[in-house]
Amino acid sequence: MTIVAERLAPRGLRLTLDQGRELLLRAKTLYALGPELDLCAAPRSRAPRSTLRLAQELERNFCLVKSLAPGASLDLFPESLGGALALPPQPEPLLLRLSALLALDDPAALAPATNAARALPGFVCATKAFLALGAWGEPWVATAEGTDVYAASTILAFEATLTPRRVCRRFAGPEAGIAFSGRGRVWLDSRSNAALRAVLAGTLPAMSSQEEE
Amino acid sequence: MQATLLNQAPHQTLRLDVPSGAALCVADGSLVSRSGGPLVLSPRRSPSAAELGIWARGAGLAAAFIRSPVPFWRVLAQSAATLRLAAPWPAELCRFRPDDDPTLHLATDALLAFDETCRLLPVSWPGQGIFSRLSAAPRFHTASGTGEIWAMSFGGWETIAVDGELRLDARLVLGFAGGPQVRLLPAVPRAGLPGKAARAWVLAFSGHGQVFLCTRHADEWAGQMLSTPLSQARDVRPE
Numbered sequence: 001m002t003i004v005a006e007r008l009a010p011r012g013l014r015l016t017l018d019q020g021r022e023l024l025l026r027a028k029t030l031y032a033l034g035p036e037l038d039l040c041a042a043p044r045s046r047a048p049r050s051t052l053r054l055a056q057e058l059e060r061n062f063c064l065v066k067s068l069a070p071g072a073s074l075d076l077f078p079e080s081l082g083g084a085l086a087l088p089p090q091p092e093p094l095l096l097r098l099s100a101l102l103a104l105d106d107p108a109a110l111a112p113a114t115n116a117a118r119a120l121p122g123f124v125c126a127t128k129a130f131l132a133l134g135a136w137g138e139p140w141v142a143t144a145e146g147t148d149v150y151a152a153s154t155i156l157a158f159e160a161t162l163t164p165r166r167v168c169r170r171f172a173g174p175e176a177g178i179a180f181s182g183r184g185r186v187w188l189d190s191r192s193n194a195a196l197r198a199v200l201a202g203t204l205p206a207m208s209s210q211e212e213e
Numbered sequence: 214m215q216a217t218l219l220n221q222a223p224h225q226t227l228r229l230d231v232p233s234g235a236a237l238c239v240a241d242g243s244l245v246s247r248s249g250g251p252l253v254l255s256p257r258r259s260p261s262a263a264e265l266g267i268w269a270r271g272a273g274l275a276a277a278f279i280r281s282p283v284p285f286w287r288v289l290a291q292s293a294a295t296l297r298l299a300a301p302w303p304a305e306l307c308r309f310r311p312d313d314d315p316t317l318h319l320a321t322d323a324l325l326a327f328d329e330t331c332r333l334l335p336v337s338w339p340g341q342g343i344f345s346r347l348s349a350a351p352r353f354h355t356a357s358g359t360g361e362i363w364a365m366s367f368g369g370w371e372t373i374a375v376d377g378e379l380r381l382d383a384r385l386v387l388g389f390a391g392g393p394q395v396r397l398l399p400a401v402p403r404a405g406l407p408g409k410a411a412r413a414w415v416l417a418f419s420g421h422g423q424v425f426l427c428t429r430h431a432d433e434w435a436g437q438m439l440s441t442p443l444s445q446a447r448d449v450r451p452e
Contacts, residue, residue: 173241195242
């Protein structure tokens with residue numbers, strides 16, 4: 001059974017599901033539901049203690065959509081006003097920003113991330129799952145080289161072959177700069193949402209001169 | 214320095230290929246990625262070195278100065294690097310060359326990035342004193358020198374011609390060029406108090422020239438985002 005994702009103008013995703021296919025969907029992104037789809041609350045998890053918080057997060061913010069007919073489709077638009085990104089199941093595990101997750105096909109595929117926890121809190125590990133992610137700007141993909149640095153809030157997902165590390169506390173803005181060791185792909189947001197939050201809050205951190213480490 | 218615009222408005226991104234040893238200034242939070250050689254990042258209070266000097270002499274304002282936000286960063290490329298810059302909000306980007314138009318004025322909030330070879334001098338409105346500097350009066354800079362300035366709108370970018378008299382909400386004005394006469398007027402009568410008494414301003418243009426406007430109102434949008442849920446702001450009432 002497959003999920004087909006196509007880009008939808010402006011900046012949405014149309015997902016087409018086989019009959020019987022289930023999808024966990026961030027509740028606020030669903031704005032229309034046809035008769036060929038059934039909607040119910042996310043299933044209560046019997047997750048082990050180590051993944052309990054993650055399971056509770058999914059229960060609180062996600063709902064379950066089930067396709068009742070072949071070719072049932074649903075449209076997703078991220079509430080962040082930016083673009084959306086569909087990632088088919090990857091051979092390598094992916095680490096992804098949980099707050100950017102719009103949809104996934106298998107909640108059991110998610111597990112707490114360990115190697116990203118220090119440099120990038122709020123990331124989880126996904127293994128062989130269909131994922132849809134939302135961006136504040138346009139999503140784009142890069143192959144991380146050892147010297148490349150990204151503003152922390154622009155990192156949506158990356159391959160588990162990469163290990164993130166913080167290289168400066170303020171990357172010419174309110175957030176840290178992140179570089180990766182190893183080689184792999186990184187999915188990025190073209191806009192920093194930390195910068196927008198700082199503008200909205202009107203509170204930028206105190207200034208300090210610094211050089212990249 | 215080579216610049217390339219990526220993506221479509223209002224999600225435009227600026228890619229800058231910076232040669233070794235080159236320096237530029239970028240707005241706080243606009244730098245989203247860097248590849249290539251390392252950078253030296255240092256905060257900068259103002260796009261204008263001259264204005265920085267005035268501030269530094271104001272010993273009495275030192276506390277406010279230290280607590281004020283960092284609007285710009287100086288970025289020095291220690292070797293050739295590629296930078297990606299984006300406005301924090303949905304924006305359209307526009308390039309200016311001050312040597313093409315010596316009468317170019319740009320709002321401080323509209324500056325995304327500029328070469329260090331560009332000179333930006335603050336505009337002093339008639340009657341504007343040291344206290345009104347702390348008020349909500351819009352801040353503009355006169356651009357000169359060589360190099361490029363990249364500016365950002367909030368929403369779309371519009372250019373309208375001035376031919377005669379024109380009054381505009383100052384918060385929508387990103388800049389002006391071509392030498393129109395400009396006066397800054399409070400939009401509501403002042404209550405005899407300097408500074409924060411007047412929060413809204415009008416720019417009154419006369420003569421001939423061009424005015425650059427953004428199509429959205431950043432203050433109103435931010436205020437609405439922070440104060441009222443959007444569903445209530447739209448006044449949606451179910452039947």
